[in-house]
Amino acid sequence: xxxxxxxxxxxxxxxxxxxxxxxxxxxxxxxxxxxxxxxxxxxxxxxxxxxxxxxxxxxxxxxxxxxxxxxxxxxxxxxxxxxxxxxxxxxxxxxxxxxxxxxxxxxxxxxxxxxxxxxxxxxxxxxxxxxxxxxxxxxxxxxxxxxxxxxxxxxxxxxxxxxxxxxxxxxxxxxxxxxxxxxxxxxxxxxxxxxxxxxxxxxxxxxxxxxxxxxxxxxxxxxxxxxxxxxxxxxxxxxxxxxxxxxxxxxxxxxxxxxxxxxxxxxxxxxxxxxxxxxxxxxxxxxxxxxxxxxxxxxxxxxxxxxxxxxxxxxxxxxxxxxxxxxxxxxxxxxxxxxxxxxxxxxxxxxxxxxxxxxxxxxxxxxxxxxxxxxxxxxxxxxxxxxxxxxxxxxxxxxxxxxxxxxxxxxx
Numbered sequence: 001x002x003x004x005x006x007x008x009x010x011x012x013x014x015x016x017x018x019x020x021x022x023x024x025x026x027x028x029x030x031x032x033x034x035x036x037x038x039x040x041x042x043x044x045x046x047x048x049x050x051x052x053x054x055x056x057x058x059x060x061x062x063x064x065x066x067x068x069x070x071x072x073x074x075x076x077x078x079x080x081x082x083x084x085x086x087x088x089x090x091x092x093x094x095x096x097x098x099x100x101x102x103x104x105x106x107x108x109x110x111x112x113x114x115x116x117x118x119x120x121x122x123x124x125x126x127x128x129x130x131x132x133x134x135x136x137x138x139x140x141x142x143x144x145x146x147x148x149x150x151x152x153x154x155x156x157x158x159x160x161x162x163x164x165x166x167x168x169x170x171x172x173x174x175x176x177x178x179x180x181x182x183x184x185x186x187x188x189x190x191x192x193x194x195x196x197x198x199x200x201x202x203x204x205x206x207x208x209x210x211x212x213x214x215x216x217x218x219x220x221x222x223x224x225x226x227x228x229x230x231x232x233x234x235x236x237x238x239x240x241x242x243x244x245x246x247x248x249x250x251x252x253x254x255x256x257x258x259x260x261x262x263x264x265x266x267x268x269x270x271x272x273x274x275x276x277x278x279x280x281x282x283x284x285x286x287x288x289x290x291x292x293x294x295x296x297x298x299x300x301x302x303x304x305x306x307x308x309x310x311x312x313x314x315x316x317x318x319x320x321x322x323x324x325x326x327x328x329x330x331x332x333x334x335x336x337x338x339x340x341x342x343x344x345x346x347x348x349x350x351x352x353x354x355x356x357x358x359x360x361x362x363x364x365x366x367x368x369x370x371x372x373x374x375x376x377x378x379x380x381x382x383x384x385x386x387x388x389x390x391x392x393x394x395x396x397x398x399x400x401x402x403x404x405x406x407x408x409x410x411x412x
Contacts, residue, residue, distance in 0.1 A: 082107035239293030324363035
């Protein structure tokens with residue numbers, strides 16, 4: 001009986017891997033395509049951090065790739081686990097498709113395979129919803145399957161006589177089903193690409209972006225080790241990267257909750273390895289960078305070109321993590337802001353810093369009021385009013401001016 005061979009090429013979309021699998025006789029052969037940015041993020045293939053994964057870097061990572069596939073690709077024949085053997089590796093950069101790593105893998109059995117079970121959770125450490133869209137050929141049968149966490153492909157490979165007679169008798173039906181399978185496979189491919197496209201429309205945090213940020217951080221840490229100039233640029237830039245990553249993580253959580261938990265966890269673990277402290281503040285329900293690079297910059301270059309910007313960042317972290325209820329700490333924070341404003345009267349972010357100062361004064365006033373100290377409560381209420389009025393005059397039609405107006409309404 002002639003069978004229709006499916007030959008639709010599925011190109012991997014972001015967040016989706018693909019596989020062509022052939023099961024026959026004593027072997028299971030895979031041609032896997034894994035999104036390059038995601039497998040690079042997990043295994044750090046780009047060792048020179050130039051933003052590209054060369055064939056040489058891929059070959060040098062063969063052992064790590066082999067171990068990774070052995071862990072995340074599980075093949076069982078007749079109840080016996082088969083060991084994946086990694087063959088050819090290549091970086092694919094096809095027009096119209098994201099770059100990918102193509103890997104040929106074979107699992108060999110000691111005898112003819114009767115039943116087969118395949119499970120895969122490739123790249124689910126990047127996203128729990130990562131899928132592998134597969135085309136599977138068993139002898140002369142072809143079908144599509146979507147691998148993801150909890151999904152196992154199980155089939156009988158070598159049919160018994162009763163099954164064989166049924167297949168012969170139903171040849172026409174099989175051909176019709178195969179034609180239908182072709183259509184369904186094409187539809188599955190288009191649906192996967194469409195879903196990936198839709199998901200991309202609302203992407204805040206992605207494997208590609210995180211991968212690029214982590215590489216930049218690693219390059220900067222290497223530069224810091226050999227930086228000997230009076231202006232430690234790499235230290236300051238590392239702080240900016242860490243600050244931006246913490247902000248991005250907060251945007252992700254605010255928009256999507258913990259939908260990208262795996263990516264967030266990867267960001268935390270990898271930055272920790274680099275000595276960059278980003279942590280989740282449960283009280284504030286936000287991620288914060290600890291500002292260590294800015295502290296180091298100010299220590300090395302207290303009058304450097306970025307000294308004001310570094311100090312502003314540290315003051316802002318202090319402000320956003322404060323509860324405003326510790327009287328001594330809040331007064332000390334307000335004094336630090338006043339000293340900054342005196343030293344840097346023309347700093348670009350002074351509107352924001354003056355708003356922080358107004359809030360500090362307001363909180364101190366309330367704390368004194370609650371403690372029965374009317375004189376100090378009135379003193380700091382007047383300071384808060386004066387600061388808000390200054391913001392409204394000096395920075396009209398800004399978000400800070402609008403916020404200052406709102407605070408003024410509460411101080412009357």
